[in-house]
Amino acid sequence: MAVNKPRGNTQRQQEQKAAGSRLRLSIDWDGIFASPKSTLAWGIFFMVLGLVMEVSFVSYIFTGITDQSVIDGIREESIRDAGRQTRNVLGVLGATISHIFVYRWFGISAILLPVIAVLGGWKIAFGREPYSLSRKTKEVVFFLIWGSVLMGYVVLMSNQESSLSFISGGMGYAINVILFDWLKWGSIIPIIFALFLFAVYFYDFRDTIEQWQVKNAVPDPVTVEVNDDATVSTEPVAEEKEAVKPQEPKYVSVVNDTYDDLEEEKEEVVEEVEPVAEEIEETPVAVSAAEPVMLSVEPVVAVAQPAKVSVPGVLELEVEDTMVKEPEEFVVEEEDVNASILREFGQYDPTLDLPSYQFPDVSLMNEVFENAHEKVSHDELEGNKTRIVDTLGSYGINISKIKATIGPTVTLYEIIPEAGVRISKIKNLEGDIALSLAALGIRIIAPMPGRGTIGIEVPNKNRETVFIRSVLSNERFQKSTYDLPVILGKTISNEIHIADLAKMPHLLMAGATGQGKSVGLNVILASLIYKKHPAELKFVLVDPKKVELTLFNKLERHFLAKLPNSGEAIITDTKKVIFTLNSLCIEMDQRYDLLKEASVRNLKEYNAKFAQRRLNPERGHRFLPYIVLVIDELADLMMTAGKEVETPIARLAQLARAVGIHLVVATQRPSVKVITGLIKANFPARLSFRVTSSIDSRTILDAGGAEQLVGQGDMLLSINSEMIRLQCPFIDTREIEDVCDFIGAQRGYDGAYALPEYEGEEGGEGKSEVNVDDFDNLLPEAARLIVTHQQGSTSLIQRKMKLGYNRAGRIVDQLESIGVVGPFTGSKARDVMFMDLSGLEEHLRVMGIN
Numbered sequence: 001m002a003v004n005k006p007r008g009n010t011q012r013q014q015e016q017k018a019a020g021s022r023l024r025l026s027i028d029w030d031g032i033f034a035s036p037k038s039t040l041a042w043g044i045f046f047m048v049l050g051l052v053m054e055v056s057f058v059s060y061i062f063t064g065i066t067d068q069s070v071i072d073g074i075r076e077e078s079i080r081d082a083g084r085q086t087r088n089v090l091g092v093l094g095a096t097i098s099h100i101f102v103y104r105w106f107g108i109s110a111i112l113l114p115v116i117a118v119l120g121g122w123k124i125a126f127g128r129e130p131y132s133l134s135r136k137t138k139e140v141v142f143f144l145i146w147g148s149v150l151m152g153y154v155v156l157m158s159n160q161e162s163s164l165s166f167i168s169g170g171m172g173y174a175i176n177v178i179l180f181d182w183l184k185w186g187s188i189i190p191i192i193f194a195l196f197l198f199a200v201y202f203y204d205f206r207d208t209i210e211q212w213q214v215k216n217a218v219p220d221p222v223t224v225e226v227n228d229d230a231t232v233s234t235e236p237v238a239e240e241k242e243a244v245k246p247q248e249p250k251y252v253s254v255v256n257d258t259y260d261d262l263e264e265e266k267e268e269v270v271e272e273v274e275p276v277a278e279e280i281e282e283t284p285v286a287v288s289a290a291e292p293v294m295l296s297v298e299p300v301v302a303v304a305q306p307a308k309v310s311v312p313g314v315l316e317l318e319v320e321d322t323m324v325k326e327p328e329e330f331v332v333e334e335e336d337v338n339a340s341i342l343r344e345f346g347q348y349d350p351t352l353d354l355p356s357y358q359f360p361d362v363s364l365m366n367e368v369f370e371n372a373h374e375k376v377s378h379d380e381l382e383g384n385k386t387r388i389v390d391t392l393g394s395y396g397i398n399i400s401k402i403k404a405t406i407g408p409t410v411t412l413y414e415i416i417p418e419a420g421v422r423i424s425k426i427k428n429l430e431g432d433i434a435l436s437l438a439a440l441g442i443r444i445i446a447p448m449p450g451r452g453t454i455g456i457e458v459p460n461k462n463r464e465t466v467f468i469r470s471v472l473s474n475e476r477f478q479k480s481t482y483d484l485p486v487i488l489g490k491t492i493s494n495e496i497h498i499a500d501l502a503k504m505p506h507l508l509m510a511g512a513t514g515q516g517k518s519v520g521l522n523v524i525l526a527s528l529i530y531k532k533h534p535a536e537l538k539f540v541l542v543d544p545k546k547v548e549l550t551l552f553n554k555l556e557r558h559f560l561a562k563l564p565n566s567g568e569a570i571i572t573d574t575k576k577v578i579f580t581l582n583s584l585c586i587e588m589d590q591r592y593d594l595l596k597e598a599s600v601r602n603l604k605e606y607n608a609k610f611a612q613r614r615l616n617p618e619r620g621h622r623f624l625p626y627i628v629l630v631i632d633e634l635a636d637l638m639m640t641a642g643k644e645v646e647t648p649i650a651r652l653a654q655l656a657r658a659v660g661i662h663l664v665v666a667t668q669r670p671s672v673k674v675i676t677g678l679i680k681a682n683f684p685a686r687l688s689f690r691v692t693s694s695i696d697s698r699t700i701l702d703a704g705g706a707e708q709l710v711g712q713g714d715m716l717l718s719i720n721s722e723m724i725r726l727q728c729p730f731i732d733t734r735e736i737e738d739v740c741d742f743i744g745a746q747r748g749y750d751g752a753y754a755l756p757e758y759e760g761e762e763g764g765e766g767k768s769e770v771n772v773d774d775f776d777n778l779l780p781e782a783a784r785l786i787v788t789h790q791q792g793s794t795s796l797i798q799r800k801m802k803l804g805y806n807r808a809g810r811i812v813d814q815l816e817s818i819g820v821v822g823p824f825t826g827s828k829a830r831d832v833m834f835m836d837l838s839g840l841e842e843h844l845r846v847m848g849i850n
């Protein structure tokens, strides 16, 4: 058995030495290529390579004919001589690579090739794509070949092979020779047809055609009837109004730099629009009417505001509100824009928030020590078998077959009694069998569901420690595609039990003190951290015992969520727990609003739609990470706060699964006062370590058995009324520390993920007090920006001030606390409380903020 005892310093030093010597011997190539410095170096290398190629190719177009003979004769001459003779600006190297790419292969279209090297290098270096790399690659590859073939046609037709063959390259020329045999001069037809096919499939002209159709489908000129016979054509006005057709909203991921470009474009358009709108107001309509008349004007085109057409001295023409294009009418256009943004920029990738983030490696965990001796000896097995058969026999129960399965902690003996034996009789003998086996923790499962046998679990004399490293490196976990994969333990048949917390959807854990709850929680947290990127998952950690989860503090800027301005991210104070739970309820409600607005049913669909750029960040949409709330000791909270804690927990447990908020709640005392009916009803998945009485076992699992467990991570999982015995893996404090250090040392977000502010009934601590010193120093600038744009949105601050989402969100919360913007209103931008900058400046002065 692997003894689970703390390792001494000497042992650790020896391990470190051993690790050190291994390091010296083997070079970690993966690490070298994956480190941020190397990616930057490689990226720049490829960009420079691209530039070198480009310069050589362009130079070769002018100097190639002279250089060809030098390159051909390079074997006879020394490189130095060849270098002197070549005329390429990049010498013999430039001439050689150009000779291969231009002369031998692609002709002058080779000048497109370096584009891929530069774009690829940019992506490697900066983790971003200024243009979609895969799209540009396809485009370049097509034009490289197509251009070469087209030039080949020109060369062949002009009969100038000797002087012009470099423009087509060897490939284009050879293809044309084949085509010429078949089609003579008509070989241009398949060449042009290839371009046509590519253009149709690649550029998808449908949008342009539709737009063209819309443009040409201008309704009949508006006619204004005056006094029966006077007809005034307003065609010019209609044309001008056409010019003020509002632009489709354009948006892309805030991560993309190009967002600003689009914004600027949009602003330019708006600027263009305004003067035209004014012109419309002033456009005189020449109407000569003796007396005021009623005029009717059909809606013609969309204008941003109701336009007033004034006819000086005679009448005023009110163009009705119907001319304002309703938001629903934008939907179709918006979808077209979404599609083109998606084509241009590809899917939104939240992990690009932290592009250089590296997942922790299993090597951070302790080595797995194999058991020195057999887990369960043959003698032990045989002895137990005989004793079971004898004990049952002495009560008149004969057995036809017995089979043993050795698990990490217990061995399962499955027996098939002879016909006519009542199951309840065997179940009642539990105590007697335990006595005869002289073992604690015997559990009888009668009958074994779906097996047609009766199971007797007998603890092994030498139990096996399940090391966290062995389960994290297990292929099933590595390849798991669950949304929130959590390792719970090893089953009796030595398989790893992985559950999807997203489906569970919440987990209730109980166990008497010292039976392995905290280790179990740490294993769950570690498995999530090993599989999820910080952009996809946030933890809210509640630790009333103050010592169990403190190590995770280092993950604040990566994985933790907290109330704004609330100091430590790990919540230990009961009052703060109440505020955080209520804040999570607000987050849940806000997420539901966003889901409703997006017409989707759950977080997965929502995020998929957002990734496809079908949800507009300008309307408050954002990528929603999963949130896992972990409470290490519920009993303590229930004793001190009762209903105040129970109600939000029950609410979250009831409703939060669809919006990606999941709960893992542990308690030492599984009494009905702690695990109330309300809480229990909403936690279908329950896990119990050893408890002190069968009453406690029934409270948590609705069945006895947890009091028979043998401790040290031995546990029972009840899920959908199925019960599984598992051995929880072991993770020690140092391992958690190493993982947290590894992640904590990497670049993270500006701060923890900000939960919405919660104002307690007495306006208590959840709401940050208006303390000017705590405010972000960019707050006045942000306030001015919001008032200038009259738009209370976080994304505006993010974009214009180039801030991360969390910091921008915090600033908006602070602006709300000083009354510059109104409260959060779901998916719409917040109200701006000041109409102009002078009012705002006065307010900031009074508040003492400059």
Ligand SMILES: Nc1ncnc2c1ncn2[C@@H]1O[C@H](COP(=O)(O)OP(=O)(O)OP(=O)(O)O)[C@@H](O)[C@H]1O
Pocket (backbone or CB within 6 Å): 004, 465, 466, 511, 512, 513, 514, 515, 516, 517, 518, 519, 520, 668, 712, 713, 714, 727, 728, 729, 730, 731
């Ligand atoms: N899965 C496991 N494998 C081996 N040993 C374990 C395992 N889980 C716990 N232990 C042993 O039990 C000890 C106590 O575990 P843990 O601190 O998780 O208990 P707990 O239930 O959280 O207790 P408390 O409620 O008092 O905090 C650990 O220090 C470890 O030695």
